Amino acid sequence: MKITPWYPAALLLALCMSMSAAAQTPAPPPAEPAQGLWLAAQKDGVVEFKPCADEPSSMCGTVVWDKDAVPGKPGDCGLRIVKLRRKEDGVWRDGWVYDPREKKNYKGALRIKGSVLALRAYIGTELLGQTEEFTRVDAIPAGCPAAAAAK
DSSP states (O other), X not given: OOOOTHHXXXXXXXXXXXXXXXXXSOOOOOOOTTOEEEEEXXXXXXXXXXXXXXXXXXXXXXXXXXXXXXXXXXXXXXXXEEEEEEEETTEEXXXXXXXXXXXXXXXXXXXXXXXXXXXXXXXXXXXXXXXXXXXXXXXXOSOOOGGGXXX
């Protein structure tokens, strides 16, 4: 192959343009650490946290496994128990947390502390609340009937 005087310059220009395009491509946003499956501290339920279907900028938590669920009695399977609308400084807040045991809604805050998801439910001020801690799990145990898909 005969190298003409313009060939090295064209090659250098093409290389610079491809590097420039790669530098301008934004990196994908980091995955939301709260997303995924979380086992309750009492090991009696698994909640899936993910963006809300009806409001994708919010974080929702839905019970996907309830140890007391049996066919015909789904328990809390499919029940949305968390909807938090805003994330600030690593904390999701501005929404509600539903306690299915007490059948009450509370204000809520969700934090990730290492491998623990801390869900705080409170009335008035966050200082006067209770925190439930969840640990991440990879799979949903058998139990929730498919019919309980959306409460």
